[in-house]
Amino acid sequence: MKILFFGDVIGRPGREAVKKILPKLKEKFQPNLIIINGENLAHGTGLSSKTTKEMFDAGVNLITGGNHSFKNEDGLKLLDNPQTPIIRPLNYPSNMPGRGSIKLEVMNQSVIVFNLVGQAFMKDDVANPFKAAQEFIRENSKSSKIIILDWHAEATSEKIAMGKLVDGQISAVFGTHTHVPTADWEITKKGTAFVSDVGMCGVKDSVIGVEKTLILKHFLEEEPVKFELAQGDVVINAVSLTVDDKNGKAIKFEKINELVS
Numbered sequence: 001m002k003i004l005f006f007g008d009v010i011g012r013p014g015r016e017a018v019k020k021i022l023p024k025l026k027e028k029f030q031p032n033l034i035i036i037n038g039e040n041l042a043h044g045t046g047l048s049s050k051t052t053k054e055m056f057d058a059g060v061n062l063i064t065g066g067n068h069s070f071k072n073e074d075g076l077k078l079l080d081n082p083q084t085p086i087i088r089p090l091n092y093p094s095n096m097p098g099r100g101s102i103k104l105e106v107m108n109q110s111v112i113v114f115n116l117v118g119q120a121f122m123k124d125d126v127a128n129p130f131k132a133a134q135e136f137i138r139e140n141s142k143s144s145k146i147i148i149l150d151w152h153a154e155a156t157s158e159k160i161a162m163g164k165l166v167d168g169q170i171s172a173v174f175g176t177h178t179h180v181p182t183a184d185w186e187i188t189k190k191g192t193a194f195v196s197d198v199g200m201c202g203v204k205d206s207v208i209g210v211e212k213t214l215i216l217k218h219f220l221e222e223e224p225v226k227f228e229l230a231q232g233d234v235v236i237n238a239v240s241l242t243v244d245d246k247n248g249k250a251i252k253f254e255k256i257n258e259l260v261s
């Protein structure tokens with residue numbers, strides 16, 4: 001099983017760049033399953049029918065989320081629709097829209113993807129992601145050999161700790177949220193692919209996808225500023241993972257870092 005996973009896709013520049021580069025990446029990596037983190041799809045905050053349709057039409061099979069998953073009114077309906085392959089972090093309160101995991105059938109093989117959000121330096125009040133991970137894996141490991149986690153968190157220490165907790169129990173931990181790719185991707189001895197953060201699909205000359213002059217004004221003048229997305233060439237940060245169908249172990253893990261003009 002080959003899986004292509006894109007870090008946070010940010011607004012129109014991110015969507016257009018993913019659409020543009022997908023044919024080339026499909027040709028090169030031959031993925032059976034394409035996943036994007038979509039918490040920033042709709043102008044940087046949340047997701048919408050239009051933006052998710054664009055991604056599904058381009059060949060994306062599943063959209064994961066994060067702390068921005070609930071920030072677009074239109075997106076809330078999508079999260080609640082069981083027909084749409086869109087998930088949000090599992091450890092938000094259960095009375096919030098959407099679901100935290102999904103089981104997909106890919107080439108007669110089941111794949112489970114679940115999503116968790118961190119607690120360190122994050123504003124939302126969520127359940128303990130470590131306990132949630134333990135419980136989820138305990139309940140689901142018998143129903144699929146291939147389990148993938150989109151681990152949406154800010155602190156690298158918290159992210160690495162999660163990797164240690166689930167090491168050898170699931171196929172992969174793909175970190176998201178910071179929009180900055182880390183250099184620690186590896187396949188552990190126990191066969192789990194891990195990276196603290198995949199990065200983003202957003203404008204390169206920006207501050208995590210946002211127009212840099214606005215962010216600089218915000219820091220220099222210490223005043224709230226309305227953020228706008230940057231425009232320009234887009235960096236595509238993604239990973240390609242090959243998993244052994246027989247036992248769910250990661251066998252090949254490659255980083256993708258491309259520039260789309």
Ligand SMILES: [Fe+2]
Nearest residue numbers: 008039040177
């Ligand atoms: Fe994000």
Ligand SMILES: [Fe+2]
Nearest residue numbers: 066067068177
């Ligand atoms: Fe986020």
